[in-house]
Amino acid sequence: MPAPGPRGGTGPPKVLALLPWGDAIEDVLDTLGLSLIAFCTGMTDGWLFGYAEAPLMRRMGDAASARIRAPFAPGAVGRSLDALLARPAAECS
Numbered sequence: 815m816p817a818p819g820p821r822g823g824t825g826p827p828k829v830l831a832l833l834p835w836g837d838a839i840e841d842v843l844d845t846l847g848l849s850l851i852a853f854c855t856g857m858t859d860g861w862l863f864g865y866a867e868a869p870l871m872r873r874m875g876d877a878a879s880a881r882i883r884a885p886f887a888p889g890a891v892g893r894s895l896d897a898l899l900a901r902p903a904a905e906c907s
Contacts, residue, residue, distance in 0.1 A: 832865055 843853055
């Protein structure tokens with residue numbers, strides 16, 4: 815029997831590859847004063863790592879609404895969103 819995966823399911827773990835597009839990695843690392851080797855062997859924090867870890871977390875969807883006046887949590891109504899947040903009245907015109 816397969817071992818439980820990171821989300822409690824069974825089977826092989828799923829893989830998500832993130833490919834930052836637009837710049838070569840060195841374009842970013844050079845501005846930080848990091849070498850490619852230092853990035854690959856020692857860096858463990860930053861936005862790219864956050865994106866890579868995000869699918870392992872509980873998903874939460876929020877949205878801002880121009881039609882509600884107070885925060886609303888649909889909860890039992892549906893699972894598309896966890897909360898609807900009221901936009902400030904000045905932005906609703």
